[in-house]
Amino acid sequence: MKRFVLFMDNKFNIPGLIVSVIAFVILIILHRLNYEYEAGWRDRILITNHVILILGLLSIMLSKEIYDDERVQRIRYGLLKVCYSLTICFIMAYLGISTLDRVEFSIYIILYIIEFVLILYQVLFRIFLLVNPSWIFKESKRSNSSFYLLFSCLLFMIGWLIYVVIQYKI
Amino acid sequence: MQNTIKIERAKKNITQSELAKVLNVSRLTVHSIEVRKFNPSVIIALKMARYFNIAVEELFMLEETD
Numbered sequence: 314m315k316r317f318v319l320f321m322d323n324k325f326n327i328p329g330l331i332v333s334v335i336a337f338v339i340l341i342i343l344h345r346l347n348y349e350y351e352a353g354w355r356d357r358i359l360i361t362n363h364v365i366l367i368l369g370l371l372s373i374m375l376s377k378e379i380y381d382d383e384r385v386q387r388i389r390y391g392l393l394k395v396c397y398s399l400t401i402c403f404i405m406a407y408l409g410i411s412t413l414d415r416v417e418f419s420i421y422i423i424l425y426i427i428e429f430v431l432i433l434y435q436v437l438f439r440i441f442l443l444v445n446p447s448w449i450f451k452e453s454k455r456s457n458s459s460f461y462l463l464f465s466c467l468l469f470m471i472g473w474l475i476y477v478v479i480q481y482k483i
Numbered sequence: 484m485q486n487t488i489k490i491e492r493a494k495k496n497i498t499q500s501e502l503a504k505v506l507n508v509s510r511l512t513v514h515s516i517e518v519r520k521f522n523p524s525v526i527i528a529l530k531m532a533r534y535f536n537i538a539v540e541e542l543f544m545l546e547e548t549d
Contacts, residue, residue, distance in 0.1 A: 378509075379509075380503075380507075380508055380509035380512070382507070382508035382509055382512050382527075383508075383512075383523070383524050383527065384508070384509070384511070384512040384515060384521050385509070385512075387521075442511065443511070445511075445515045445520045445521060447520060450520065450521050450522070
């Protein structure tokens with residue numbers, strides 16, 4: 314049986330939640346205030362805030378439940394696979410769009426993607442713990458779907474890098 | 484995979500929470516095993532059989548489709 318072994322204790326759950334909520338509230342306040350302290354201050358503070366939010370969400374994601382039994386581990390493992398794949402796909406898609414359509418690249422979009430997937434993971438994880446979706450417990454017949462997905466993403470990334478080097482003569 | 488956990492629980496007159504405490508798992512895990520949503524590992528199956536003092540084959544039975 315496949316499991317995802319965590320390295321953080323259950324007690325990291327609450328501090329992670331507090332940090333995430335505070336960072337989220339500060340993020341909203343910063344967007345509402347919209348003032349400049351000094352040149353580049355806004356970007357610095359926003360990115361720091363995003364990183365703190367991501368760290369808080371990661372802390373919740375990587376900490377154990379009170380009863381971290383095999384059912385919980387199986388749900389976590391299944392969901393982590395989906396969320397990691399989603400993150401890679403979203404980032405690849407954004408990199409593709411930002412290069413091909415000449416949409417201006419923004420680090421914030423990457424941070425938003427990571428935050429979105431981390432929040433989605435939390436919501437789905439809590440729901441799945443209650444409803445026990447049957448597909449997550451099914452033993453897959455050694456399907457290499459995640460390998461193919463990662464391989465295609467890697468291939469896409471190499472292609473994208475080659476395109477960028479040729480196009481912009483970096 | 485069929486199981487007789489509910490019957491054995493009734494015989495012993497214990498709740499899902501009490502069984503969960505004995506097995507060191509969550510109550511929802513016991514519930515999902517009982518309603519056949521989740522197949523437990525050999526370790527949990529053996530622990531359950533030992534707790535109910537019966538053979539594992541009496542507690543868990545294979546179906547035609549398994």
